[in-house]
Each structure stands twice: as structure tokens, then as C-alpha cells.
Amino acid sequence: MKAQSKIENLTSQGKHVCVGLDTDPEKIPRYFFDYPNPVLEFNKTVIENTSHLAAAYKINFAFYERFGASGFEIIEQTLDLIPENILTIADAKRGDIGNTSMMYASSVFDHFSFDSVTANPYMGYDSAKPFLDYKDKITFFLGLTSNKSSSDFQKVKLADGRHLYELVITTIDGWNSNRNCGVVFGATNEDDLNRSMNILKAKYILLPGIGAQSGNLRSVVNAFKNSLHTDYLINISRALIYCSNGNDFPDLLQRTISDYHSEINNS
Amino acid sequence: MKAQSKIENLTSQGKHVCVGLDTDPEKIPRYFFDYPNPVLEFNKTVIENTSHLAAAYKINFAFYERFGASGFEIIEQTLDLIPENILTIADAKRGDIGNTSMMYASSVFDHFSFDSVTANPYMGYDSAKPFLDYKDKITFFLGLTSNKSSSDFQKVKLADGRHLYELVITTIDGWNSNRNCGVVFGATNEDDLNRSMNILKAKYILLPGIGAQSGNLRSVVNAFKNSLHTDYLINISRALIYCSNGNDFPDLLQRTISDYHSEINNS
Numbered sequence: 001m002k003a004q005s006k007i008e009n010l011t012s013q014g015k016h017v018c019v020g021l022d023t024d025p026e027k028i029p030r031y032f033f034d035y036p037n038p039v040l041e042f043n044k045t046v047i048e049n050t051s052h053l054a055a056a057y058k059i060n061f062a063f064y065e066r067f068g069a070s071g072f073e074i075i076e077q078t079l080d081l082i083p084e085n086i087l088t089i090a091d092a093k094r095g096d097i098g099n100t101s102m103m104y105a106s107s108v109f110d111h112f113s114f115d116s117v118t119a120n121p122y123m124g125y126d127s128a129k130p131f132l133d134y135k136d137k138i139t140f141f142l143g144l145t146s147n148k149s150s151s152d153f154q155k156v157k158l159a160d161g162r163h164l165y166e167l168v169i170t171t172i173d174g175w176n177s178n179r180n181c182g183v184v185f186g187a188t189n190e191d192d193l194n195r196s197m198n199i200l201k202a203k204y205i206l207l208p209g210i211g212a213q214s215g216n217l218r219s220v221v222n223a224f225k226n227s228l229h230t231d232y233l234i235n236i237s238r239a240l241i242y243c244s245n246g247n248d249f250p251d252l253l254q255r256t257i258s259d260y261h262s263e264i265n266n267s
Numbered sequence: 268m269k270a271q272s273k274i275e276n277l278t279s280q281g282k283h284v285c286v287g288l289d290t291d292p293e294k295i296p297r298y299f300f301d302y303p304n305p306v307l308e309f310n311k312t313v314i315e316n317t318s319h320l321a322a323a324y325k326i327n328f329a330f331y332e333r334f335g336a337s338g339f340e341i342i343e344q345t346l347d348l349i350p351e352n353i354l355t356i357a358d359a360k361r362g363d364i365g366n367t368s369m370m371y372a373s374s375v376f377d378h379f380s381f382d383s384v385t386a387n388p389y390m391g392y393d394s395a396k397p398f399l400d401y402k403d404k405i406t407f408f409l410g411l412t413s414n415k416s417s418s419d420f421q422k423v424k425l426a427d428g429r430h431l432y433e434l435v436i437t438t439i440d441g442w443n444s445n446r447n448c449g450v451v452f453g454a455t456n457e458d459d460l461n462r463s464m465n466i467l468k469a470k471y472i473l474l475p476g477i478g479a480q481s482g483n484l485r486s487v488v489n490a491f492k493n494s495l496h497t498d499y500l501i502n503i504s505r506a507l508i509y510c511s512n513g514n515d516f517p518d519l520l521q522r523t524i525s526d527y528h529s530e531i532n533n534s
Binding site: 022067098142145146157168171 | 289291327329330332333334335336337338339340342343360361362363364365366367368370371373374377378379387388389390391392393394409412413414415416417418419420421423424425426428431434435438475480
């Protein structure tokens, strides 16, 4: 199924929660260590107890790559557990010169069969094109990120008065002929988000920063509702997947995603 | 050995060639397919025939990751073949929020034991700090890259009249308390390089863009010689590792790196 169809099907059902699989063995309930592959078993439990409400699963490559080759096997095995109708996101912040980006695109889309990827726009169009050439896959470009230091460069003022991140988001419109562009916009930047709704149109929006990073969920959701922009994903990683350390973990996963889902739909 | 010591030892001997291991099975001589692991055997031949003159080996993650888990095993096996005194560079263009960058840093420095990494500065200081905290490792931040579209954002004019890449390179000076910052500067940007020599001081410089990308080697080397800046690495990937398709490959590797080495030292 096309990535665009997946996300649109799910958001039209009011599903906007993206589950961030930032799985850290030091933070997962101890009972998973009774299994031969604790990280994979943990991911399985998260998926089984959230897939009824999840719009996407975002696999943060850093948390797997740190284990080298075996970590990449866990990514492959985790992808096999995700229901076919739910969007998968390779959160790898890619971006390199053309022939290298082509390899990265082939890696995430051909080898791993992800539906979408996150990419860093700093190197410009020719670094993005190999990803965009996969018409049925979505590439989420970093616009304004959720971390404090996003102000260092992304919020720098340009000669024309805009912030750099506004130029980036606007430029992406020219890259969107396949309607497969997305933007990463940190939910921690509430005022910037409200000011940017106009330039976020016609792109898929991935919003990290809710939960452990303290973005205001209600305010973010209202920005989208007020703009009639429905194709947005609210990423929740730590606040969801580390909701409990005990045997009540599966139940609490269900309750936590349900709470986020309700808050989004009742905002 | 500290990464800083490695690079300084080698450049003080006039060694500046960084060998880019962008190994693509479709481009390597056919005879490597007689071996059980053609890519690894190819890398072994490249290393054996260039290590007498190489200052660094740069492993471009994209070319390995496309094979998933098995590609990461080849990275590990390749690193074992590189002599201890030569700098190793994880060319992975990293950069993410703090807790994720910490994982990436742990991956390249603890798991793989690379001496250095390339990083994307777009997310700012807190995305870079986990790399910089490894005092004896070098982080090369993208300044101005070698691709054509580097002009899209890196060369945008800021309100203060500078280009974005100049702000990035200058800002990095404030991150350099451990003297472990480097800058990636595309050799294809000859005029910008000459204008930037002043802000490149006291940082290790990695220059892609010579060879297949057509940067002017002599002009780049002279910019450094004129500024008495000795800690620079000229990356050569395709023009070196694909120098021959036949049985003369080992000999031609030696001749090609020797030619680059001589041209650098006689410029």
C-alpha cells in the first residue's frame, strides 16, 4: 500500500499517535530478559498493545545501530511484527550527496521496506531527490526540531527576514511534485507552529516533543484542527513505551495510548 | 591513540589522502566474486595497497547499511584490517536530539571504535555535544558540502550578511573546548574555501569533492599551504577505489594513491 494512503486512511479515523520505538535495554521491564531477545520481545509487546490505535511506528535507528549488526537484525524482525496498514518510519535523519543518498534510500525503502524516512535538509535538493524518487514513500524533512538548540541555526534570521526553518519548509514545496514530502516540526515550538500552519499545508507533518520533552499536546492538536490540516502524526516515545516497569506493562501501554488518542480527539 | 594525535602525526609526514571506502559490489573487479565476501576482500585489497600513504579511511555507512545487518558486519571486519596508526572516519552524517545522539556516539565510538565521525549541524549544539564529549575522538561537522545543491541552504544569506555555512563554521569554535572539532568543506567550492581559510583555523578539515566530483586538487592544497593550516584530509573515493576493473587493480591502487600523494606534496 502507498505510504500516502496508509497515513490518510489512519488519520481520517482520528488516529494520529506515532509510537516511537526508542528501545533502550536499560529502561525496559526486567521480565523481558527472560526471553532470548529482550529488545525484540519488548517491541512485540509494545506493538501488540498499541496497534489498535497507532497511526505509525517510528524506529529510531540510533537505538539499534549501537549494537552493530545484531541491532539491524532487530529492526528487520520488528518490522515484520507491524501490521501492514500502519505507517512505518525509519527515523535515521538521512542526507548525503546524491550517489550516497541513493544508497540510503535503497537501504530504508528496498532492503528494510519502510514506508517513510526522516531526512536532514542541510545539503539541499540533490541530497533529497533519491528519496523523493520513491513516489509511494514519504520523506519527512527536518524543519524545526524539538530540541533546545534548534535555535542555533534553524531559527537564525535570513536576509529576507524569515527564519531558516521557514525557508526550508517553503523550499520543500518545490520538491513535492510526487506529493510525498513531510516535515518534522517539534511540538515544543508552540508559537512557531501556530505561525507556520500556512506553510505546512499539503505536507505530512511529524511532531516529536510531546511526552518526555514536554510539548503541549492540546495546543498542537488545536493548531491543526483550526487549520483543517489532518495529516499529522504526534510522536510519543518515552512517555508511552516506558509507562511501567512491572507486569502491568501491557495493560498500561493500552491505557496510555488510549489516553493520548482520546486527548487528541477531544481537544 | 587519540584521534588528534593520529591525524597530526600523519599530516606532519605529508600524508593527507583520505581513502573513501564507498564500496559498491556493482563496481568492483569481478575477480573478487571468487571470494566468500567480495566487499570485504575488496576493502582488504584497497587497504593493503594504500595504507603506506593513507592518512585516513572513511567508511561511508550508506554503502554497507543497504545490506542490513550483514553490511554492519563488513564495517566491523573492515575496521579490523586498518592499521592502528591511521585515522578511521565513520561517514554517517549524524545529528539528532541529545539522548539519540548519545546512542549514535556510543555506536560509532564505543561499539565500532571509530576515531571520528561526520555530523550534520542543522539541529545545533545539544545534538552535537554527545559526540564532543568523547574528548579523544574527532567530529567533522558539515560546513559547506561538495554537492551542487549545497547552495540551497548552506549558501543562503543571513541577516548579518554572512552565509549560513560561515555561521555554522564560526559557531563550532564555541564547541571546540576539547580541540576535537572538524569541518567538512567541499573541495568543489574553491572560492568559498579561499575566503574561509581564516574561519577554518584550529579545526581538522575533511575535503570531499576531489576526483569523481571534479574539485581542483592543486588549488585546494595551495589554500592550506598559504594559510599554514596542515590538518586537512583530501578524500578520494571513486577515483581511487575504482581505478581499475582488472587484475592490475592492486598495482593501480598503489600508483593512484602515490600520484595523489605526490601532487599534494608538490603543489
